[in-house]
Amino acid sequence: MGKNNKDFVKEITPMEVDFPQWYTDVIRKTDLVDYSPVKGFMVIKPYGYALWENIQSFLDGRFKDTGHKNCYFPLLIPESLLQKEAEHVEGFAPEVAWVTHGGKEKLAERLCVRPTSETIICSMYSKWLKSYRELPYLYNQWCSVVRWEKSTRPFLRTSEFLWQEGHTLHETYDEAQAETIQMLNIYKEMAEDLLAIPVVTGRKSEREKFAGAYATYTMEALMHDGKALQAGTSHNLGQHFTKAFDISFLDRNGDMQNPYHTSWGVSTRLIGGVIMVHGDNRGLVLPPRLAPNQVVIIPIAQHKEGVLDKAYELKKQLDDMGLRVELDDNENYSPGWKFNEYEMKGVPVRIEIGPRDIKNNQVMVARRDTLEKEAVSMDGLAENINRLLETIQKDMLEKARKHRDANTYYVESFEDFKEKMEEKPGFAKAMWCGDRECEEHVKAETGATIRCIPFEQEDLGGKCHFCGKEAKHMVYMAKAY
Amino acid sequence: MGKNNKDFVKEITPMEVDFPQWYTDVIRKTDLVDYSPVKGFMVIKPYGYALWENIQSFLDGRFKDTGHKNCYFPLLIPESLLQKEAEHVEGFAPEVAWVTHGGKEKLAERLCVRPTSETIICSMYSKWLKSYRELPYLYNQWCSVVRWEKSTRPFLRTSEFLWQEGHTLHETYDEAQAETIQMLNIYKEMAEDLLAIPVVTGRKSEREKFAGAYATYTMEALMHDGKALQAGTSHNLGQHFTKAFDISFLDRNGDMQNPYHTSWGVSTRLIGGVIMVHGDNRGLVLPPRLAPNQVVIIPIAQHKEGVLDKAYELKKQLDDMGLRVELDDNENYSPGWKFNEYEMKGVPVRIEIGPRDIKNNQVMVARRDTLEKEAVSMDGLAENINRLLETIQKDMLEKARKHRDANTYYVESFEDFKEKMEEKPGFAKAMWCGDRECEEHVKAETGATIRCIPFEQEDLGGKCHFCGKEAKHMVYMAKAY
Ligand SMILES: [Zn+2]
Ligand SMILES: [Zn+2]
Numbered sequence: 001m002g003k004n005n006k007d008f009v010k011e012i013t014p015m016e017v018d019f020p021q022w023y024t025d026v027i028r029k030t031d032l033v034d035y036s037p038v039k040g041f042m043v044i045k046p047y048g049y050a051l052w053e054n055i056q057s058f059l060d061g062r063f064k065d066t067g068h069k070n071c072y073f074p075l076l077i078p079e080s081l082l083q084k085e086a087e088h089v090e091g092f093a094p095e096v097a098w099v100t101h102g103g104k105e106k107l108a109e110r111l112c113v114r115p116t117s118e119t120i121i122c123s124m125y126s127k128w129l130k131s132y133r134e135l136p137y138l139y140n141q142w143c144s145v146v147r148w149e150k151s152t153r154p155f156l157r158t159s160e161f162l163w164q165e166g167h168t169l170h171e172t173y174d175e176a177q178a179e180t181i182q183m184l185n186i187y188k189e190m191a192e193d194l195l196a197i198p199v200v201t202g203r204k205s206e207r208e209k210f211a212g213a214y215a216t217y218t219m220e221a222l223m224h225d226g227k228a229l230q231a232g233t234s235h236n237l238g239q240h241f242t243k244a245f246d247i248s249f250l251d252r253n254g255d256m257q258n259p260y261h262t263s264w265g266v267s268t269r270l271i272g273g274v275i276m277v278h279g280d281n282r283g284l285v286l287p288p289r290l291a292p293n294q295v296v297i298i299p300i301a302q303h304k305e306g307v308l309d310k311a312y313e314l315k316k317q318l319d320d321m322g323l324r325v326e327l328d329d330n331e332n333y334s335p336g337w338k339f340n341e342y343e344m345k346g347v348p349v350r351i352e353i354g355p356r357d358i359k360n361n362q363v364m365v366a367r368r369d370t371l372e373k374e375a376v377s378m379d380g381l382a383e384n385i386n387r388l389l390e391t392i393q394k395d396m397l398e399k400a401r402k403h404r405d406a407n408t409y410y411v412e413s414f415e416d417f418k419e420k421m422e423e424k425p426g427f428a429k430a431m432w433c434g435d436r437e438c439e440e441h442v443k444a445e446t447g448a449t450i451r452c453i454p455f456e457q458e459d460l461g462g463k464c465h466f467c468g469k470e471a472k473h474m475v476y477m478a479k480a481y
Numbered sequence: 482m483g484k485n486n487k488d489f490v491k492e493i494t495p496m497e498v499d500f501p502q503w504y505t506d507v508i509r510k511t512d513l514v515d516y517s518p519v520k521g522f523m524v525i526k527p528y529g530y531a532l533w534e535n536i537q538s539f540l541d542g543r544f545k546d547t548g549h550k551n552c553y554f555p556l557l558i559p560e561s562l563l564q565k566e567a568e569h570v571e572g573f574a575p576e577v578a579w580v581t582h583g584g585k586e587k588l589a590e591r592l593c594v595r596p597t598s599e600t601i602i603c604s605m606y607s608k609w610l611k612s613y614r615e616l617p618y619l620y621n622q623w624c625s626v627v628r629w630e631k632s633t634r635p636f637l638r639t640s641e642f643l644w645q646e647g648h649t650l651h652e653t654y655d656e657a658q659a660e661t662i663q664m665l666n667i668y669k670e671m672a673e674d675l676l677a678i679p680v681v682t683g684r685k686s687e688r689e690k691f692a693g694a695y696a697t698y699t700m701e702a703l704m705h706d707g708k709a710l711q712a713g714t715s716h717n718l719g720q721h722f723t724k725a726f727d728i729s730f731l732d733r734n735g736d737m738q739n740p741y742h743t744s745w746g747v748s749t750r751l752i753g754g755v756i757m758v759h760g761d762n763r764g765l766v767l768p769p770r771l772a773p774n775q776v777v778i779i780p781i782a783q784h785k786e787g788v789l790d791k792a793y794e795l796k797k798q799l800d801d802m803g804l805r806v807e808l809d810d811n812e813n814y815s816p817g818w819k820f821n822e823y824e825m826k827g828v829p830v831r832i833e834i835g836p837r838d839i840k841n842n843q844v845m846v847a848r849r850d851t852l853e854k855e856a857v858s859m860d861g862l863a864e865n866i867n868r869l870l871e872t873i874q875k876d877m878l879e880k881a882r883k884h885r886d887a888n889t890y891y892v893e894s895f896e897d898f899k900e901k902m903e904e905k906p907g908f909a910k911a912m913w914c915g916d917r918e919c920e921e922h923v924k925a926e927t928g929a930t931i932r933c934i935p936f937e938q939e940d941l942g943g944k945c946h947f948c949g950k951e952a953k954h955m956v957y958m959a960k961a962y
Binding site for chain 2: 034044046048049070072074076081093095096100101133
């Protein structure tokens with residue numbers, strides 16, 4: 001068993017040695033995804049998809065609680081629609097897939113596979129909306145989108161990914177702004193409560209905002225290697241699209257006006273974040289609320305009388321508690337092999353039960369997050385495991401927060417920033433002048449970008465840390481996925 | 482109120498006058514879908530999508546109960562993969578959308594937008610499968626597919642539609658056959674228990690089977706106008722694809738062999754079936770288990786003291802019973818307008834509550850399916866409404882079954898068949914010789930096709946009703962959507 005263990009772990013490159021390779025190894029060994037015959041397109045395998053289903057279920061409930069309804073807009077968008085909003089077409093046209101033929105016929109107009117759906121949705125909203133009485137429009141869709149990427153990494157950047165995109169219309173700017181922030185807060189709640197990932201929220205700089213947005217808000221998470229991941233965005237689109245698409249309504253004063261518009265989305269990229277925030281050198285570590293299987297029961301010496309019976313009895317108790325439990329009684333694999341397998345797959349709690357445990361009215365309980373293992377009485381086991389899962393969920397968020405805080409620092413000067421970005425990447429808090437040129441310069445010199453202008457501003461002095469001009473905002477800087 | 486009522490109904494063409502126009506009117510008036518800027522592609526609006534969500538929820542639960550897992554395969558399929566199975570490419574190549582450019586670059590190989598995913602999935606199965614120990618593979622995906630259609634009708638035939646596609650691999654032919662039939666039976670259960678649509682199940686003729694299948698099984702429903710709708714199919718694909726894609730495994734005897742393969746799907750087309758089986762000249766009639774709103778409460782004279790309070794109190798009682806309830810207290814519309822609106826939208830039960838009702842400790846309860854209306858005591862109302870919904874669900878299936886049976890007849894001769902197909906379309910039971918030529922001839926002469934060779938065979942004589950040769954099967958014939 002010890003031997004198996006070592007052999008197995010050897011197949012995952014330690015993250016300290018080569019983080020990107022560690023990521024690839026974990027993904028490959030845990031059956032989350034596979035590469036497809038089309039470059040940059042991935043297959044999401046059942047274990048990976050189950051994670052997405054749990055994210056969907058959490059968010060879909062929160063979207064509906066806040067009055068949103070799901071719908072479905074077409075996959076293909078005419079080129080002329082994509083071109084209606086100037087910034088938007090500039091941002092997306094270089095990375096879309098073009099359909100030019102239907103069956104044997106060449107199409108009169110090219111159609112793009114949706115990279116995002118603002119344009120097709122606005123063309124419909126323009127047709128539908130008449131009066132303020134119909135507002136707000138609060139719609140969302142779950143679908144896949146395609147963006148032709150030059151270099152791709154599973155979950156983090158792929159030419160096709162799964163996501164949801166909300167698209168809302170409102171009577172006033174204030175209502176649209178409130179919706180934008182409400183949805184960002186729902187994302188933050190999901191990241192922290194479901195994924196156990198702490199996030200910084202704030203506004204994007206003009207350079208980093210969504211193509212066509214008035215303002216983009218983001219949540220940013222810090223990965224194990226000190227790089228940031230943009231984990232979800234919510235856009236106040238102002239009237240940019242509603243004017244370009246001639247969406248108008250009769251307002252309360254009897255005047256025609258353009259409504260205010262938002263869109264917001266998260267994608268399967270979140271799964272990459274879960275891997276890179278919680279994973280270790282043994283593989284995945286999944287937070288209990290997200291884990292497809294929260295508990296795995298592994299019988300020891302399962303051929304001995306009574307072991308399997310007792311194991312199934314425990315499984316039933318845990319099932320009845322509403323937990324997601326797997327019992328692995330496959331005879332083709334040893335308990336040691338199974339320990340490794342479920343550790344690698346990140347199952348939060350392992351229960352071992354053998355003849356000696358049964359004699360002592362106990363089981364062995366191992367936590368995936370801390371790798372601690374202890375004997376636990378069979379009396380009241382289900383309640384104890386349920387409590388343990390909640391503890392693990394809380395501890396994982398706390399641990400990630402500590403890691404994030406330990407890798408967040410104040411910038412002293414541009415020189416200091418450059419050094420730290422090389423030696424100890426993480427979130428750097430700095431003052432910024434607000435100029436795009438300064439921002440471009442920092443990126444060119446260091447590879448780091450402004451992740452956000454956080455809602456929680458701190459006063460770190462009056463000068464821009466990068467160019468010395470008068471400072472406008474405190475920002476979070478980092479290299480990013 | 483009477484006036485409103487008439488005016489309103491006038492906008493839906495009576496189905497006896499023009500059934501296709503009735504269908505279009507109902508769809509348009511009830512906000513289920515809209516036409517998009519791309520011909521043949523539709524937008525599924527929230528009320529239509531809510532129907533699909535209920536179908537998804539029912540099926541996804543049954544799929545998981547029977548051991549299936551969800552996953553996601555890429556949207557785009559290389560042309561070379563589509564061509565690997567000869568019958569399949571012949572069937573689908575004429576109706577696929579081709580992606581030829583990614584961003585500004587012309588692709589080395591064209592990619593088709595998936596019309597169905599057997600080919601891309603088999604290419605992955607070929608890479609994954611090693612041993613019989615891994616079998617069966619029981620995977621499903623929820624997605625959209627594109628088939629370039631010349632003429633389209635919302636839900637029934639569109640160039641893009643939403644569906645699920647299950648794709649399984651098995652060690653033996655018998656297991657694959659059992660899976661094929663199991664999934665067909667789950668579809669039948671969904672059609673009858675959720676949609677209240679009775680279906681005939683059986684095998685497709687060689688001409689009508691799926692391109693590349695060994696055998697296709699189908700469920701067929703009869704619409705109000707006497708035309709059939711293929712409502713779901715399950716394919717035993719034998720080893721056609723597993724050989725073409727070189728999927729093989731080490732079997733229990735240590736030999737390499739190709740596994741047996743199934744696929745099965747239902748789509749948003751089911752919603753078209755619900756409309757055409759249950760709808761009437763006032764609009765939709767939704768079975769309670771499928772209906773997004775099962776009950777609508779409409780207050781009468783809602784400005785009078787106590788009316789809205791009592792209405793909300795009733796809503797809470799019904800909510801607590803687990804029912805899906807809407808209370809419409811919009812002051813901009815009259816109760817009469819609302820009666821029409823919710824009738825048209827097919828809400829199964831309407832509750833009216835006004836000052837006189839409150840005085841009498843009663844409410845008025847109207848059934849959408851029978852249009853009956855009666856006073857019901859407020860005591861125990863929630864239990865009574867819950868029971869009523871179950872009654873409506875049962876009655877709607879029964880009514881649809883009676884309609885189906887009344888429009889199912891025995892064929893006496895080819896002449897008799899031709900007459901009946903003209904005068905009184907419906908399901909015609911006939912004996913058939915099994916020859917494709919005979920089948921083609923019948924279709925050319927009458928427009929009717931063999932819907933299925935039903936599992937429940939009847940002996941209607943020894944001769945083919947169409948050509949007089951020796952009969953092989955009893956078949957259901959009909960014109961179809
Ligand atoms: Zn500066
Ligand atoms: Zn014949």
